Amino acid sequence: METDRFGGTDGNAEPHEAVCLGESMVLFVPSGDGPAHEVDTWHRTIGGAESNVACHLAEGGMRARWVSALGADPFGSVVLDRLGRFGIELEDVRIDRRRSTGVYFKAPGHTGSRVWYNRTDSAAAAMGPELLGALDLERTRLLHLTGITPALSSSCRELVDAALDLPRGDMLVSLDVNWRSLLWSARGAEGVDDPAELLRAFADRADVVLVGDDEAAEVWGSRSVSEIRELLPHPRSLVIKHGATGATLVEDGTELFEPALRVDVVEPVGAGDAFAAGVLASTLAGNGPRHRLRSGHLKAAAVLCTTDDVGPPLPEADVSRMLLADEREWSSVTIREGRVIG
Ligand SMILES: Nc1ncnc2c1ncn2[C@@H]1O[C@H](COP(=O)(O)OP(=O)(O)O)[C@@H](O)[C@H]1O
Ligand SMILES: O=C(O)C(=O)C[C@H](O)[C@H](O)COP(=O)(O)O
Numbered sequence: 001m002e003t004d005r006f007g008g009t010d011g012n013a014e015p016h017e018a019v020c021l022g023e024s025m026v027l028f029v030p031s032g033d034g035p036a037h038e039v040d041t042w043h044r045t046i047g048g049a050e051s052n053v054a055c056h057l058a059e060g061g062m063r064a065r066w067v068s069a070l071g072a073d074p075f076g077s078v079v080l081d082r083l084g085r086f087g088i089e090l091e092d093v094r095i096d097r098r099r100s101t102g103v104y105f106k107a108p109g110h111t112g113s114r115v116w117y118n119r120t121d122s123a124a125a126a127m128g129p130e131l132l133g134a135l136d137l138e139r140t141r142l143l144h145l146t147g148i149t150p151a152l153s154s155s156c157r158e159l160v161d162a163a164l165d166l167p168r169g170d171m172l173v174s175l176d177v178n179w180r181s182l183l184w185s186a187r188g189a190e191g192v193d194d195p196a197e198l199l200r201a202f203a204d205r206a207d208v209v210l211v212g213d214d215e216a217a218e219v220w221g222s223r224s225v226s227e228i229r230e231l232l233p234h235p236r237s238l239v240i241k242h243g244a245t246g247a248t249l250v251e252d253g254t255e256l257f258e259p260a261l262r263v264d265v266v267e268p269v270g271a272g273d274a275f276a277a278g279v280l281a282s283t284l285a286g287n288g289p290r291h292r293l294r295s296g297h298l299k300a301a302a303v304l305c306t307t308d309d310v311g312p313p314l315p316e317a318d319v320s321r322m323l324l325a326d327e328r329e330w331s332s333v334t335i336r337e338g339r340v341i342g
Pocket of ligand 1: 271
């Protein structure tokens with residue numbers, strides 16, 4: 001197994017503890033076809049970028065903790081129940097009796113989905129730096145944040161700022177840029193003059209940054225790897241996603257591009273979180289750049305086959321085979337209905 005300067009351990013060591021911090025919501029997906037306003041039956045599941053990452057990490061055998069806030073309402077119970085079934089540690093979730101659990105809806109599309117939120121003034125929007133008080137940093141190897149949290153409220157911006165100031169020790173802080181224009185134009189972001197610069201400055205303080213070249217172009221007007229590197233000079237690792245094409249890992253002044261898998265896409269939302277979880281788990285396990293990117297692509301491919309934000313992973317034997325596959329085999333298979341074909 002390749003090892004790297006993150007000082008990871010081999011697969012037999014104690015699982016690492018990851019802390020994922022951010023809002024999770026109840027998610028409704030139409031059960032039938034047709035425009036969302038005409039659908040009477042909805043499938044209820046949950047979603048939220050950071051808890052999606054926690055689900056994937058826990059499913060892969062890591063100890064994962066989710067830190068957030070929920071309303072004292074049935075939807076809060078749904079979120080707790082679902083995350084609990086993944087084995088995620090939930091002791092640091094605050095139950096807020098004055099506020100509600102956020103809700104989001106998505107109307108699936110193969111190339112893109114429409115999403116709507118009902119989360120203004122949610123329990124999670126009231127989170128602040130006080131949530132960090134309970135964290136046991138000694139046990140934490142990874143703190144995962146996203147650019148969604150600072151869009152929720154001024155107290156959430158303080159929370160992310162404080163999280164990026166925590167003493168790191170051996171802990172890595174990762175940040176997925178996750179630009180959400182809907183949120184940055186909503187009430188929670190009032191008072192922020194330049195969301196793009198705020199997000200850039202937050203990202204630049206993380207150790208590992210994940211960003212799509214499409215979102216970098218939208219937020220910062222920079223799409224190429226070299227432009228993004230210039231914008232974010234400080235993180236140890238930059239993971240730049242090129243959608244269906246592949247992803248580039250920039251680290252130690254070197255770049256590695258790894259193509260994505262060919263996938264029969266059902267619905268794309270959640271693929272970015274799955275990709276992040278694959279990359280981060282592989283990073284903590286001490287693997288080299290190709291393994292990390294492939295782990296991300298494999299996790300993302302499985303989620304692309306479902307309408308849920310988190311779906312079942314690809315069969316373990318297929319994942320092990322594809323991690324070691326040569327370039328020809330890697331580019332010849334298709335991922336369809338959660339299986340590796342070819
Ligand atoms: N059409 C696709 N075909 C194959 N893989 C894809 C496709 N779209 C996305 N992916 C995979 O999902 C990952 C995340 O994609 P991205 O578009 O950045 O997601 P998000 O916008 O949800 O953050 C990519 O790095 C890649 O591994
Ligand atoms: O938008 C939000 O605030 C959410 O957290 C809902 C979703 O669960 C994630 O957005 C999915 O993120 P991707 O994996 O990047 O598609």
